Structures are given as C-alpha cells and as structure tokens.
Amino acid sequence: MSKEMEFDANEEKLKTLRVSSLDEEEDDNEAQVDEIDDPDLSTDEDEEGEVHPVTLGFVEKLKNKWSLLRHYFPSKAGGTPAWLDPINLPSEKSSLCDFCSEPLQFLLQVYGPLTEESTFHHESTFHRALFVFMCPSMACLLRDQHEQWKRHPEKPCRSVKVFRCQLPQTNSFYSGKPPSEDGTEQPLTAGAKLCNWCGTWKGDKVCSSCRKARYCSGKHQAAHWRSGHRLACTRLQTSLEMSESAASNSLWPQYEITIEDECEFENEMSDSEYSNILVSGNRVDESVRSLMDDFAGDDDKRSWASFQERISRAPEQVLRYCRSAKAKALWPVHSGRPSRSDIPACNYCGGTRCFEFQVLPQLLYYFGVQNDVDSLDWATIVVYTCEASCKGDEGYKEEFAWVQLVSQSAP
Amino acid sequence: MADRGAGDRGGFGRGFGGRGRGGDRGGRRGSGRRGRRDNEEKEWVPVTKLGRLVRDGKIKSIEQIYLHSLPIKEYQIIDILIGPSLKDEVMKIMPVQKQTRAGQRTRFKAFVVVGDCNGHVGLGVKCSKEVATAIRGSIILAKLSVIPVRRGYWGNKIGKPHTVPCKVTGKCGSVTVRMVPAPRGAGIVAARVPKKVLQFAGIEDVFTSSRGSTKTLGNFVKATFDCLLKTYGFLTPDFWRETRFAKSPYQEYTDLLAKPTAKVVHVVEDAEAA
Numbered sequence: 253m254s255k256e257m258e259f260d261a262n263e264e265k266l267k268t269l270r271v272s273s274l275d276e277e278e279d280d281n282e283a284q285v286d287e288i289d290d291p292d293l294s295t296d297e298d299e300e301g302e303v304h305p306v307t308l309g310f311v312e313k314l315k316n317k318w319s320l321l322r323h324y325f326p327s328k329a330g331g332t333p334a335w336l337d338p339i340n341l342p343s344e345k346s347s348l349c350d351f352c353s354e355p356l357q358f359l360l361q362v363y364g365p366l367t368e369e370s371t372f373h374h375e376s377t378f379h380r381a382l383f384v385f386m387c388p389s390m391a392c393l394l395r396d397q398h399e400q401w402k403r404h405p406e407k408p409c410r411s412v413k414v415f416r417c418q419l420p421q422t423n424s425f426y427s428g429k430p431p432s433e434d435g436t437e438q439p440l441t442a443g444a445k446l447c448n449w450c451g452t453w454k455g456d457k458v459c460s461s462c463r464k465a466r467y468c469s470g471k472h473q474a475a476h477w478r479s480g481h482r483l484a485c486t487r488l489q490t491s492l493e494m495s496e497s498a499a500s501n502s503l504w505p506q507y508e509i510t511i512e513d514e515c516e517f518e519n520e521m522s523d524s525e526y527s528n529i530l531v532s533g534n535r536v537d538e539s540v541r542s543l544m545d546d547f548a549g550d551d552d553k554r555s556w557a558s559f560q561e562r563i564s565r566a567p568e569q570v571l572r573y574c575r576s577a578k579a580k581a582l583w584p585v586h587s588g589r590p591s592r593s594d595i596p597a598c599n600y601c602g603g604t605r606c607f608e609f610q611v612l613p614q615l616l617y618y619f620g621v622q623n624d625v626d627s628l629d630w631a632t633i634v635v636y637t638c639e640a641s642c643k644g645d646e647g648y649k650e651e652f653a654w655v656q657l658v659s660q661s662a663p
Numbered sequence: 664m665a666d667r668g669a670g671d672r673g674g675f676g677r678g679f680g681g682r683g684r685g686g687d688r689g690g691r692r693g694s695g696r697r698g699r700r701d702n703e704e705k706e707w708v709p710v711t712k713l714g715r716l717v718r719d720g721k722i723k724s725i726e727q728i729y730l731h732s733l734p735i736k737e738y739q740i741i742d743i744l745i746g747p748s749l750k751d752e753v754m755k756i757m758p759v760q761k762q763t764r765a766g767q768r769t770r771f772k773a774f775v776v777v778g779d780c781n782g783h784v785g786l787g788v789k790c791s792k793e794v795a796t797a798i799r800g801s802i803i804l805a806k807l808s809v810i811p812v813r814r815g816y817w818g819n820k821i822g823k824p825h826t827v828p829c830k831v832t833g834k835c836g837s838v839t840v841r842m843v844p845a846p847r848g849a850g851i852v853a854a855r856v857p858k859k860v861l862q863f864a865g866i867e868d869v870f871t872s873s874r875g876s877t878k879t880l881g882n883f884v885k886a887t888f889d890c891l892l893k894t895y896g897f898l899t900p901d902f903w904r905e906t907r908f909a910k911s912p913y914q915e916y917t918d919l920l921a922k923p924t925a926k927v928v929h930v931v932e933d934a935e936a937a
Contacts, residue, residue, distance in 0.1 A: 307679050327678065363678035380678075511679060556736060560710075567708050573679040584710070609679065614708045616715065623716045625913040658711060 304579045306514040309362070309571030309609075311507035311618050318435035320508055322443070323426055325379060329360035329570065330619060331506025332451035332498050336381040336417040338425060338443025340647035347453045347468065349387035350409035351395050355469050356385035357502075358452050359633075360509065362609060364573065365418075366641055376643045379426070380418040382635065384611065384653065385452075387411040388502070390626045393655065400654055403594065412655055414635050415648040449476040451498025461485050475500065504619045509571060517565040551586035552659065559584040563612065570618065573609040577639060581610045584631040588656045600649055601642035610634040631658045707739040712913065717743055722912050725783070729811050731911045738806040741785075745809070751777040751802055752859060755880050756794055773797035774884060777805040778863025785809035786860070786888045788881065812864040813894035817844045825867040829897055833890025836882035837875035840890050845870045856880060857887040864891055 311329055320326045322334035335341060347355050361384070366377035387393070392411035399409045422428045424441065431437040447455040447468035455466025459473060462485045467473040476499055477485075562582050563569060572582060583589050595605050611633040621628050634654045642649075709715045714737045716722050725744040728735060735741065741749070754774040760767045771794045778784040787805025791797035815828025825847055832841040840857060845868040851858045853871040861869060877883045 309679070325678065365678050367677070511677075560737075563710070567706070571679075575679075613710045617709050617718070621715075623712050623719070623721070623913060625911065627712075629712045 304574050304576045306579075307573040308512050308514050308517075308566055308569040309509040309573065310512065310566075310568055311570050311615070312510050314506060314508055316435060318437075320506065321439075323437055323439040324431050325363045325381070327361060327363045327509040327511070329507045329509055329615060330504035331358065332446075332503065333358045333361050333383050335383075335443060336379060336419060336425075337647060338439070338441065341444055341454045342415055342648045342650075344454070344456070344468065346413065346415075346650060347385075349389075349392050349411045350399075351392040351411055352387060352389060354387060354389075354471055355447075355450060355453055356411070356413060357388050357450070357504070359384040359386050359504070360571070360611065360615070362509070362571065362573065364575065364608070366575075372640050374641075374643075375420045377418045377641050378421040379423070380416070380641065382608065382637065382651065383415045383417070383648070384633070384635065385413050385415070386633075388628055390628050393628065393630065393657070396655060397588075397657060400590075401594065403596065410653070412633060412653045414637070414651040414653045416637055416641070416651050417648045418641060418643070447472050447498075448481075449473070449498060449500045450503070451500070459485060472500075504621075507618065512566070514565070514572075555583050555586040558582075563614075568614060570612050570615040571609055572612065575606070575608045575637075577604075577606045579607050581607055581632070581634045583656065584613075585656055585659055587659060590634075590654050595636050595654070596652055598638035598640075598642060598651075600644045601638060601640060603638055603640045603642065605636040605652055606639045608635050608637045629658065631656045707737075709737060709739070711736050713737075714740055716912055725809070726811070727912050730909060733912070735807060735809075738803045741806040741809055745779055745783060748779040748781070749777050749783075749806070750779065750863065751775055751805065752863070753798055753801075754856065754859065754884060756797070757880075759790065771797045773801040774881065775801040775805045776860050776863050776884070777802065777809065778860075778865070780863060781865045782812050782814065783809050784812060784860060784864040784888070784891060786884060810888075810892055811895060812866065812891045813897075814866060815844065817846045817868070822847075826869050827866060827894055828899060829894075831890050831893045831897060833886045833888070833893060835885035835889055836879060838877050838879065838882040838886040839874045840883070840886040841872045841874075842887075842890055843870040843872070844868075854883075856883050860884060860887045860891070 309327065314320060318324065320328050320331075320334060322336065322338060324334075325336070326334055328334065349356055362382045363380070364382060365380045366373045387396075389411075396409075396411040399405070402408075419425065426439055445455045445466050447453050448465045449467060449472035453468035455468055457467045457469070457473065459465040459467070459477075459481065465473075465476065465481060465485070467476065479499070479501070481499075559582055597603060598605055613629070613631060616628065616630075623629075632655075634656070635651060636654065637651045638649070707714075707718065709718045713722075713728070713733055713735065717740045722728065722744070725741070728740075728744075752775065754776055757772045757774075758769050759772050760769050770790050770792050772788065772790040773794070775787045775789075775798065776784065777787070785805040785808045787801035787803065787808060789797045789801035789804055791800060813828055814824035815826060816824055817826050826844045827842045828844070830841065830843050832839055834840075845852065847868055849868040849870065851861050851866065851869055851871075853861060853869065854873065854877065856877075857871060857873070861871075873883070873886075875882070875886075
C-alpha cells in the first residue's frame with residue numbers, strides 16, 4: 253500500500269516536472285487538473301463494449317412489384333403491412349390507438365428470423381417478423397410518453413404498438429421451399445380480407461349498401477365513403493373495390509428496407525469525428541466548459557454527439573438492428589431513457605425482454621411528414637422483444653416499444 | 664460459417680440478424696452505398712424537425728431560427744443557410760498532454776472561428792489525437808455555435824451600421840474584454856486575437872480594452888465571443904416598442920387542406936357500417 257502511495261506521489265512530482273519542461277504556453281491549467289480516470293477512457297470503453305455487430309436498414313424505392321408481397325418475407329416501411337400470418341391478425345382492440353381510438357397506421361416491418369447462431373433459435377422461429385404501428389397524431393404520442401413510463405399498469409394504453417409473429421418452416425401458409433425470385437410465387441392460402449381503406453387491419457365490417465367493401469372500423473368506412481365510395485358503391489364495381497391496394501391517401505409512402513452491416517461503413521470512416529467533438533467538456537478547460545454551459549445539459553450534448561457520430565458513418569440509415577441481451581440502443585438524447593426495470597416482462601411467457609432494433613428519425617424525412625408544430629416527430633423508437641421469442645398460440649404477440657422524443661425546450 | 668448459415672435457410676432471405684452475405688437482397692444495394700467512399704459527398708439526411716424544414720427549403724434565413732431561439736443541432740443547417748459566405752480560420756493549435764502510467768498522451772486542441780463578416784460568428788474548440796481531426800471537428804462545432812451580432816452607430820445614423828451599438832463587456836476566466844463604439848474610420852482597435860474575431864463578425868470600427876491574463880488564448884477568444892453575444896441582449900430604446908409575435912417556422916407551414924370540412928362529414932352519416 254505504501255509503495256503505491258509513494259508511486260503516486262512520485263507521479264505527481266513527475267507530472268509537474270514534465271509539464272513545466274514543455275515550452276508550450278498555458279499548459280499549466282491543462283495538466284494540473286487532468287485526472288487519471290478520465291471520461292475519454294470511459295467513452296473508449298463504451299465503444300469497446302459495443303462489440304455486438306449492428307445491422308443497418310436503409311429505405312429504397314421498390315424495384316419490382318412483387319418483392320414486397322408477404323410470401324417473399326420482406327422488410328418494408330410505409331404502405332400496408334405484408335402480414336406473415338395472414339389469417340390470425342391482431343384483434344380489433346389491439347389495432348386501435350388507446351387514446352384516440354383510431355386504427356393505428358403501419359410504420360414498418362422487420363423480417364428477423366432467429367437463425368442457428370442465436371441462442372433462442374427453435375423451429376418456430378424459422379420465419380419471424382415484427383410489425384410496428386403507430387398513431388400518426390403527435391398529441392397521442394405525447395400522451396403515450398407518460399404511459400410508457402408506467403410500470404405494471406392495469407390497462408396499458410399505448411399509441412405505438414409492436415407485434416411479433418413467427419412460423420416454422422413447414423406451415424400452412426407458405427411452402428417450405430424458398431420463393432422463386434421472379435415474381436411467380438404464390439402463397440398457399442389467400443389471406444383474410446383486409447380493410448379497403450387502410451389495407452392494414454382485418455376487414456370484418458362491410459358497407460351496408462353494397463355489402464362488398466370491407467372495413468376494419470367505422471372511421472375508415474366513413475373516410476372511404478367521403479373519398480369516392482359514395483359514387484362507386486351504387487354501381488357495384490366489385491373489381492375496383494377488391495383491388496389489392498388500399499384506398500387511403502394518408503398512408504406513408506412505401507419503401508423496401510435493405511440490409512447492410514454497420515462494419516461495412518466503419519472502414520470508410522476510421523476516425524471518430526463527432527463523439528469527441530462536443531464531449532471535450534470534461535476536460536477541464538475554461539473556454540470549453542463555458543461553451544458547454546451555453547448549451548443545455550452536458551449529458552444531452554454528449555449523447556447527441558455520439559449519436560451523430562455513429563450515424564454519420566451511414567447517414568441514410570433508418571433502422572439499427574442488434575438482437576442481443578447486452579446490446580444497447582443508440583440514444584440520441586440523454587433524458588428519457590428506460591432503465592432495466594422500465595421494460596416490462598413478456599406478457600406471454602414472463603421472460604425478460606431484450607433490445608432488438610430501433611427506428612431512427614431519418615425515416616420521417618423519407619416519409620415526407622409535415623413539419624408543423626403538431627406533426628409527428630420523434631428522436632428514436634426502440635423495440636424490446638421477448639428474449640426467448642416465445643411460441644405461444646398462433647397469431648401476433650404484442651411487444652414493447654419505447655419512444656424517445658427530442659427535448660422540446662430551447663437550449 | 665456464413666455459408667452454412669445461408670445454407671440452412673436454403674435460399675430464404677436472411678432477414679435481419681443473420682450473419683453472412685445477404686444473398687440477392689444484399690447484392691442489389693451495391694451501387695449507391697458502398698461505391699462512394701468519400702464522406703463529404705454523402706447526402707445529408709436530416710434528423711431533426713428543423714433540419715427537415717431547412718432541407719425542404721422552407722426556411723430562408725437563419726434569422727427566423729434566431730428569432731424563436733430554436734436549438735440548432737445539425738451543422739448542415741448553417742451550411743445551407745449561410746454556408747457559402749462563411750469563412751473559417753484556425754486561431755491556434757495547442758498541444759495538450761495528459762499523464763498516464765505509460766507516459767504522456769498528447770492531443771491537439773484547435774480553436775477555430777467561423778464568420779461571414781456580416782453579422783454572424785461562431786467559435787469552435789475541439790481536442791483530438793490528430794490535428795486534422797481536431798480542425799475538422801472544431802469547424803463543425805463552430806458552425807453549430809454561430810450567433811448573430813448586433814451592430815449600431817457611433818453617432819449619426821448614416822449608412823450601414825459599423826460598430827457595436829453600446830459599450831459591452833464579456834468575461835471568461837480572468838479575461839474581460841470591453842468593447843466601446845468607435846467612429847467610422849477608426850478601424851478595429853484590438854489585439855491580434857480579438858481583432859480576428861471582430862473581423863469575422865463584420866464589425867468595422869470598435870475600441871477595445873481587455874484585462875486579465877489575455878495570454879490564455881482560449882479565454883481571450885471566448886471572452887470576445889461572449890461580448891458579441893451580449894450585443895443582442897442589451898435593451899435599447901429601439902426595443903421599447905411592443906413585439907408583434909411572428910409565427911414559429913413550425914407553425915408557418917401547416918397544411919391547411921388536411922382537415923376535412925364540416926359539410927362533407929354530414930353526408931357521411933347516411934351510410935352505415937354493418
């Protein structure tokens with residue numbers, strides 16, 4: 253013990269000696285205040301800890317008409333979902349926003365089968381897809397923010413919902429062989445009839461006059477009536493009504509999500525430009541510190557900086573996928589992060605939920621959302637799924653989504 | 664390992680989370696993504712709402728952002744709005760050292776001032792292992808910290824404003840910098856360091872006075888920056904008039920056609936959903 257202390261004392265002396273021998277001016281305040289356990293090392297550690305390889309998703313315009321159909325197991329954003337299990341769709345209650353009772357709008361779906369290499373691979377996860385829905389109203393999202401912080405609510409009220417569906421390789425909906433890459437493949441069974449307006453949810457209700465057009469809810473029936481069904485209804489143009497595409501014009505534009513590994517981009521930018529740019533705050537320098545004080549919150553700035561740095565390797569990314577128990581999401585903002593206990597356990601098997609993927613705000617840009625005061629805007633949506641990817645009954649299981657908003661206040 | 668993984672799925676797309684090549688799906692993407700290796704030409708995809716507004720061209724001048732005190736989180740916003748006229752200069756590269764068990768670790772700290780010589784200055788400080796990285800980083804930081812500078816007159820209000828509107832003082836550390844309005848033709852009467860900053864700000868004539876350890880360049884530069892920051896914070900009689908509040912950029916571009924009119928809703932009630 254005493255030896256160490258001696259060593260430290262020597263080090264101190266050495267430190268001062270070394271510094272004064274340098275000819276550079278004003279290094280005094282630098283060297284004296286520097287600490288051995290400095291944040292730079294810890295940021296390095298954080299980066300080291302992230303050895304989990306991250307897969308990025310990029311949006312691309314549709315190349316062929318058939319590649320986003322459900323029997324090709326796509327990953328897509330916007331438009332209508334390509335339901336994996338076409339029959340046992342989510343119930344009507346779970347398809348509504350719990351605040352405004354409007355049916356939720358399809359955001360994106362991710363095809364993420366669990367392969368041999370992952371721990372929880374079993375037969376039933378040969379096909380596995382996650383569907384993210386959200387209410388396009390910002391007011392609901394703000395209320396949702398309060399709800400997501402509640403632990404064990406009696407009645408969970410969310411406006412962002414994630415559904416998981418998985419199928420074994422041999423199932424009654426698709427053939428066990430991979431689909432042919434030329435658009436000729438057909439699914440084994442036709443799916444359930446979907447709503448004519450949104451093309452998303454089950455169309456249980458029919459239009460009372462023509463009995464042909466199907467809707468998932470009264471609101472969509474009203475919307476379709478207003479925007480043209482009123483004229484087409486009487487003429488009983490069944491072919492038009494039964495067309496595949498949804499009639500709604502407020503759906504988000506459809507894109508295909510293509511996949512790249514993040515390490516492909518790492519080679520291009522070896523320097524970590526951003527993460528230390530605004531992070532030098534802990535280095536005790538007066539000018540930097542007062543500069544940091546001008547901006548709101550050291551932590552917020554630091555998270556934003558490291559977020560910018562990570563995405564600057566591939567600025568067009570919209571999705572970050574890393575399914576691992578220890579994987580951590582990339583948080584743009586420091587405030588509003590969930591702790592371990594904020595993430596509820598799986599509703600079906602009681603096991604823990606782990607991070608699977610997160611959606612980035614670049615998607616809003618690609619969707620072309622309006623930029624009004626009350627239009628949709630979030631910093632990231634992080635999805636946590638059951639770690640064991642429990643099988644349970646058929647159909648869709650709800651998973652947990654965490655939305656982080658940009659801090660509304662000015663700096 | 665990768666091949667075996669793909670082989671197990673026998674041609675099904677690997678989806679997310681599978682390791683190895685993406686098969687057909689991955690190959691399609693080669694053109695746009697991996698071909699371009701240069702980072703500078705990567706198109707900017709905005710992440711914030713303000714960024715999206717600027718990208719769409721809805722915001723024409725940076726003054727709209729300043730008026731509503733909106734936080735600027737992406738430096739590309741500044742680039743688009745006043746980028747072409749922005750000049751930057753590295754004030755100093757300073758090696759700083761830290762003592763570690765294995766010797767010293769030297770890093771370089773860069774001070775960069777950017778400005779358009781017409782009322783906007785920014786100051787950036789960045790420390791990094793390499794000089795080039797430090798300079799690049801501090802330019803970005805400087806762009807993020809661009810502030811408007813208020814200019815006024817010394818005497819008669821003839822021509823364009825050329826000096827600070829009033830006596831202002833800024834402080835950082837032990838350095839205080841005081842700026843005093845000067846008549847035309849006086850030029851910037853200041854030390855080498857603040858003179859640079861004031862030139863970038865677009866101030867033509869000013870008398871300055873400084874105190875404290877101005878040898879510390881970091882503090883000196885920051886003190887002048889702080890001083891310039893205060894020019895718009897000083898209440899003068901021109902501001903006595905009641906402000907007419909303008910619409911925030913977020914509110915200006917509301918899509919008024921999104922809402923359906925009441926008339927149409929009435930008709931709908933005839934139809935019933937079974």
